[in-house]
Structure formats: C-alpha cells, structure tokens
Amino acid sequence: MQPSQKEARRTPGWMGIHRGHKARPLEWLAEKFIFLVSLSTILMVFLIFVFVAREALPVFFGQTDTALVSAVIPPNEMDKHSPAELQKYLELTPEQFKAMDHDTLKSLMDVKVEAQDDIPEEFRTSRDARINTTEWRYLLLPHQWDDYKKPEYIWQPVGQIKKFNIIPLLVGTLKITLIGLLFAVPLAVGAAIYVSQLARPQVREIAKPTIELLSGIPSVVVGFFALLVLATVLQKIFGYETRLNAFVAGIALGFAVIPIIFSIAEDALTSVPRAYTQAALALGASRWQTAWQIVLPAALPGVFAATVLGFGRAIGETMIVLMVCSASVMSWSIFDSARSITTTIAAEMAEAVNGGPHYRILFMLGALLFAATFISNMIGDFVIHRFKNKLEGKR
Amino acid sequence: MKQIIKSLGLAVVAAGISASAFAGNITVKGSDTLVILAQKWAEVYMGQHSDVKIQVTGGGSGIGFAALQSQTTDLCDASRKAKPAEIANCIKAFGKRPTEYKVALDGLSVYVNPENTLKELTEDQVGAIFTGKITNWKDVGGPDAPITVYSRENSSGTYEFFKEHVLKGQDFAASAQTMPGTAAIVQAVIKDKNGIGYGGAAYGGGSKLLAIKKDNAAPAVEPTEDNVENGSYPIWRYLYVYVNPALDKDEVAAYLNWIRSDDGQKYVKDIGYYPLPKNLRSN
Numbered sequence: 273m274q275p276s277q278k279e280a281r282r283t284p285g286w287m288g289i290h291r292g293h294k295a296r297p298l299e300w301l302a303e304k305f306i307f308l309v310s311l312s313t314i315l316m317v318f319l320i321f322v323f324v325a326r327e328a329l330p331v332f333f334g335q336t337d338t339a340l341v342s343a344v345i346p347p348n349e350m351d352k353h354s355p356a357e358l359q360k361y362l363e364l365t366p367e368q369f370k371a372m373d374h375d376t377l378k379s380l381m382d383v384k385v386e387a388q389d390d391i392p393e394e395f396r397t398s399r400d401a402r403i404n405t406t407e408w409r410y411l412l413l414p415h416q417w418d419d420y421k422k423p424e425y426i427w428q429p430v431g432q433i434k435k436f437n438i439i440p441l442l443v444g445t446l447k448i449t450l451i452g453l454l455f456a457v458p459l460a461v462g463a464a465i466y467v468s469q470l471a472r473p474q475v476r477e478i479a480k481p482t483i484e485l486l487s488g489i490p491s492v493v494v495g496f497f498a499l500l501v502l503a504t505v506l507q508k509i510f511g512y513e514t515r516l517n518a519f520v521a522g523i524a525l526g527f528a529v530i531p532i533i534f535s536i537a538e539d540a541l542t543s544v545p546r547a548y549t550q551a552a553l554a555l556g557a558s559r560w561q562t563a564w565q566i567v568l569p570a571a572l573p574g575v576f577a578a579t580v581l582g583f584g585r586a587i588g589e590t591m592i593v594l595m596v597c598s599a600s601v602m603s604w605s606i607f608d609s610a611r612s613i614t615t616t617i618a619a620e621m622a623e624a625v626n627g628g629p630h631y632r633i634l635f636m637l638g639a640l641l642f643a644a645t646f647i648s649n650m651i652g653d654f655v656i657h658r659f660k661n662k663l664e665g666k667r
Numbered sequence: 668m669k670q671i672i673k674s675l676g677l678a679v680v681a682a683g684i685s686a687s688a689f690a691g692n693i694t695v696k697g698s699d700t701l702v703i704l705a706q707k708w709a710e711v712y713m714g715q716h717s718d719v720k721i722q723v724t725g726g727g728s729g730i731g732f733a734a735l736q737s738q739t740t741d742l743c744d745a746s747r748k749a750k751p752a753e754i755a756n757c758i759k760a761f762g763k764r765p766t767e768y769k770v771a772l773d774g775l776s777v778y779v780n781p782e783n784t785l786k787e788l789t790e791d792q793v794g795a796i797f798t799g800k801i802t803n804w805k806d807v808g809g810p811d812a813p814i815t816v817y818s819r820e821n822s823s824g825t826y827e828f829f830k831e832h833v834l835k836g837q838d839f840a841a842s843a844q845t846m847p848g849t850a851a852i853v854q855a856v857i858k859d860k861n862g863i864g865y866g867g868a869a870y871g872g873g874s875k876l877l878a879i880k881k882d883n884a885a886p887a888v889e890p891t892e893d894n895v896e897n898g899s900y901p902i903w904r905y906l907y908v909y910v911n912p913a914l915d916k917d918e919v920a921a922y923l924n925w926i927r928s929d930d931g932q933k934y935v936k937d938i939g940y941y942p943l944p945k946n947l948r949s950n
C-alpha cells in the first residue's frame with residue numbers, strides 16, 4: 273500500500289479519533305471511559321440548567337401567588353365543592369389528589385384556615401394584603417408599600433407581606449462587580465505587561481507564580497481578611513460612615529479576579545510573535561514603546577477576553593461579598609452597603625420554604641446569574657478564538 | 668473473578684441489612700440556633716444509651732422542614748413555628764401533620780455599646796429604632812448621635828421572630844447592616860459606640876444588655892434567667908422539635924421524652940438557652 277493511499281483512508285473514526293492501526297482492547301476501554309467521563313460533565317451542566325430552570329419556571333409563568341389574604345373554603349363545606357375545585361384550591365396535582373383520603377384532605381383544608389387566622393389584624397386590612405407580590409411589576413418596579421412614604425424598591429422576602437423587588441440586588445451586584453473590575457483590570461493588565469515584556473527573567477520567574485498563587489487563596493480567607501483588616505483600613509483612609517460597603521467588597525473581589533485576568537492577559541501578551549518585538553526594537557523603539565504601542569495593541573483581544581472572563585468570575589463570587597457586605601439598599605453610591613445576587617441565594621436559600629415563592633424567586637435569580645456568566649464566558653471564548661486565528665494569519 | 672464479584676455483592680447486601688437493622692439510629696436536622704444544643708443532647712444521650720446513634724446536622728429550620736417532608740430526617744429542629752405551607756407540604760408527603768414539641772426557651776436581648784448611657788427602652792422604642800423611624804439616640808433619652816442598626820440575615824429564625832414580635836411585622840430599616848451571626852452582631856456593637864443589635868442573651872458578653880419595658884407604665888425588666896423563665900421579660904420565644912407522627916415511637920419517642928425531662932433540660936442552660944417551665948416538661 274502506498275503511503276498516500278494510507279493517508280487517504282485514515283478518516284476520522286467514531287468520535288473523531290484517527291484509527292490508523294488496530295486499537296488494543298485496553299486502549300479501547302480507556303478511550304471509551306474517557307469519553308464517558310467527558311460526556312458526564314456535559315450532562316451535568318445540562319442537568320443543572322434543567323433543574324434550575326424547572327424550579328424557576330413558575331415565576332416566569334406567574335404561577336406563584338403570595339397574596340396574604342385569600343378566600344378560604346370552610347372544611348365542613350368541602351363536600352359541596354367539586355373534586356376539581358378542591359384540587360385547585362389545595363394546589364395538588366391530580367395524582368396527589370387521588371391518593372389522598374377524606375381526612376388528609378380535611379387536614380390540608382384546616383391548615384389553609386389556620387394560615388388565614390394567623391394573620392395579625394393590622395395586616396388583614398392592609399391594601400398590600402391582597403396583591404400577588406411575585407408579579408413582574410412588583411419584582412421590577414418601585415411600589416409604595418404600607419408604612420413607606422414613597423414608592424421604593426424593597427427586597428424584604430421574609431415577613432407577612434413578602435417584598436421581592438430584585439432591582440436592589442441587580443444594582444448591588446453590578447456595583448460590586450464594576451468596582452472589583454475597575455480595581456483589578458488596571459493592576460492585572462499592568463502586571464501582565466510588566467511580567468511578559470519588561471521584567472528581567474529572574475524577576476519574571478518569581479513574579480508570575482506569585483501572582484498566580486493568589487488564585488489559590490480560598491475566597492473565604494480573602495473575605496475574612498477584608499472583613500477584619502481591609503474594611504477598617506479603608507474606612508480610616510476614606511472616612512465614610514458605613515464600615516462594610518460595596519467599595520470594600522469590590523476591592524476584596526478584585527483580589528480574587530486579579531490572578532484570572534493576569535494569567536490570561538499574560539498568555540495573550542507572550543504569544544504575540546517574537547518578530548513584532550524584534551522588528552520594533554530593530555527600528556529603534558525603546559522597550560517601553562514596544563510594549564505599549566506594538567505588543568499591547570496586538571494582544572488587545574486577549575486582554576479584552578481576560579476582562580470578560582474576570583467579569584464572569586466576579587459576578588459569580590459569593591463568599592467574599594457575603595462576608596463583607598449584605599444590606600439590600602437601593603443606592604448607586606459606592607460607599608453604601610449592597611447585596612449581590614449570589615449572596616442573597618447563599619444566605620436565604622436555607623430558610624426558604626421548599627417550593628414556595630421565595631424559593632422560586634431565588635432560583636429565578638440563579639438562572640439569571642447562570643445566563644450572565646454563560647454569556648460573558650461565551651464572549652470571552654469567542655474573542656480568544658478570533659484573536660488566535662488573527663495572529664496565526666487565518667482570519 | 669466470578670467468585671470475587673459474588674462475595675463483593677454479598678458484602679454489599681450484608682452491609683445494607685446491618686445498616687437498616689441498626690434500629691437505634693436517629694437523624695436530627697434543622698435550625699442552626701438549636702444545633703449546638705442538639706449536639707450536646709445527642710452526646711449525653713449516646714453516652715447513656717450505647718445502642719442509640721444520633722446524627723445532628725444544621726442548615727436552617729427551612730432545610731430541616733424540607734428534610735422532614737422528604738423523610739430524610741427523623742427529627743426537625745426549628746427556631747420558629749412551622750409555617751402553614753410547610754405543614755401542608757408534610758401532609759402532602761406523609762398524610763399527617765408533623766407533631767410539634769417545645770424543647771427550650773430563648774430570651775432575646777437588645778445589645779448596645781458599653782459606653783452608651785442608655786439603660787432601658789420600651790418595646791415600641793426598640794421597634795421604632797429597628798424600623799428606622801428613630802435614627803438618633805437623643806430621641807430615646809441618650810446622647811445626640813446617629814444610631815447604627817445591626818440585624819441578622821433574613822434566613823435566621825431570630826430575625827423572623829424579632830420582625831414579627833418586636834417590629835410588629837414591619838420591615839427592618841433598609842440601612843440595617845446584616846450580620847452572619849449573633850456573635851458578629853455583638854462584635855460590631857462593641858466596636859461601634861452608636862451601634863444597637865439583638866440576639867440571644869447568652870451571647871451578649873462585652874456589650875451592654877438593655878432592660879426592656881413592655882410599655883411606658885411597666886417596669887423595666889433585665890434579661891436575666893429568672894425573668895425569662897417566669898415570663899416577665901417580654902422578648903422570648905420557644906425552640907421546637909418537629910417529628911413525623913409515624914416515626915414518633917420506640918427510640919425516637921424515648922429520646923424526645925428524655926430531652927423534655929428534667930435530666931435533658933439540665934443541659935439547656937450550658938448552651939445559653941433557658942429550660943422549659945415545669946408544666947411543659949414530659950415528667
């Protein structure tokens with residue numbers, strides 16, 4: 273057989289693996305095993321997404337109802353109502369309803385009555401008592417609740433009237449993330465330029481692993497450091513009133529994001545072809561001019577991708593923000609407290625009634641976060657690939 | 668090879684049988700407020716009954732109820748009463764209401780900085796401070812300084828109790844700083860001379876505990892042990908254990924009985940809560 277013919281017959285086999293020779297049984301087994309493992313990760317991501325979406329869907333379809341006062345059917349009148357009515361009233365699936373005997377249904381109805389009896393008198397007459405607070409207008413728009421002087425964005429999910437406005441959480445998340453990025457990006461990119469272009473090899477040998485070591489620090493340790501040391505130091509410097517605020521959280525978050533941005537940006541800067549640098553230096557440019565005017569522009573897509581991936585990490589970070597600040601204040605001031613989406617989910621999920629409105633809304637926030645990180649990671653990935661192709665001259 | 672697989676299979680089956688045959692296995696899950704006390708009880712009880720094994724985990728009252736309803740736990744610790752939705756979930760899952768046992772008392776005190784000259788507040792004033800209606804100490808007879816309010820996460824049973832009973836259901840001030848635990852509130856209040864916080868009386872070391880008046884005419888009551896136990900201190904709550912009535916027999920019933928006996932209640936004080944009044948105990 274001619275080599276060229278052999279080449280032609282070497283088509284990508286199943287799963288894209290070239291089979292130029294007879295696979296040995298053990299190799300075949302290992303191959304299948306690795307395939308299964310990688311398949312299971314993809315499956316896992318998919319299942320998580322399905323789970324989150326399934327728990328959150330009732331909010332999107334408006335199937336949750338938090339109206340405090342609702343009409344009750346007295347348990348002794350239950351025979352007057354049709355089974356279909358009772359099933360809807362008790363929020364049961366047809367299977368559940370069929371499986372229940374008369375006494376069980378009656379005790380469920382008793383619980384409904386008790387729930388209404390438990391409501392304190394001042395709330396029974398409140399005009400907020402009859403509204404479903406999980407409707408989109410209450411989730412997104414300000415509303416003038418009883419006891420408040422003007423329409424406000426309020427996140428107070430526990431209590432008689434449950435207020436689920438998610439705007440303070442969105443604002444808090446963005447505020448903290450942006451402060452974190454504003455702090456981390458210049459530092460990380462600066463460090464990357466220095467390490468990849470300007471530093472002597474001996475310095476580079478030490479600086480690079482040290483910065484990357486930062487990513488090995490557990491975020492709870494960073495949070496603890498920020499809570500005890502950073503918050504006090506920053507308050508002394510800036511003299512603001514609230515000790516724990518979005519600014520402190522943002523700076524602490526920066527520490528978690530710096531190693532990510534640094535290592536991707538450094539990779540991008542290093543992979544700019546040597547010829548560019550050599551040409552610039554040969555033409556008489558200084559090392560600083562070369563780094564700033566030749567290498568950085570060539571690596572810009574990579575640096576941008578690093579920033580986007582850093583954003584994904586920052587928006588999803590929980591522990592640091594949880595420890596440093598968590599009052600859901602609706603304010604754009606960076607020296608006010610803030611509460612991020614992740615913090616809210618982590619702190620409140622434990623006490624939310626399983627399957628209740630609060631639980632559903634937390635899952636809805638989770639889905640939102642999932643979408644945000646997914647999109648930012650996708651943009652980052654896309655830009656990296658484009659950048660690679662461009663440098664390799666493929667366009 | 669076949670032999671090995673066979674014996675392995677047998678071993679797995681045997682392990683399964685022995686695990687289920689080990690009847691004296693009680694799992695307890697729920698409130699973080701109760702978890703230390705529940706662990707103490709479990710330790711002492713296991714010391715007295717070597718055939719019983721008790722596993723205690725925290726997570727929160729809500730987690731406890733979710734586990735009770737999915738029948739992955741025998742007992743559910745709760746620092747609040749079960750909500751109607753949770754009772755309904757239990758009925759849907761196992762056809763009966765969970766049985767409720769009161770297991771201890773918890774007195775909540777209001778902490779301020781030791782330098783604060785204030786000694787007492789009425790319940791209404793406490794409510795007004797935490798809802799943000801009063802924002803300066805001079806309005807309640809203190810120095811002219813802004814009040815910094817420290818509160819708990821809204822997942823805490825303490826938060827919910829305080830909101831329902833002291834704030835009368837109104838919202839906490841949005842500017843209230845949420846702290847991850849009672850100890851964190853105490854630390855913050857000790858560091859901040861304008862701070863005010865709330866939490867279990869036993870945690871208040873280093874801060875000043877305010878005496879509380881039910882209303883303007885009533886006498887101010889210190890959150891001492893006697894005052895909480897005889898009910899004259901106004902801010903207190905029960906701590907609960909919930910159980911699926913179908914499981915409330917044999918070891919589980921014996922354990923619950925012991926918790927609420929004089930012997931079990933002895934340990935409540937060590938953890939910083941208050942024992943049940945005599946008439947609520949099991950013997």
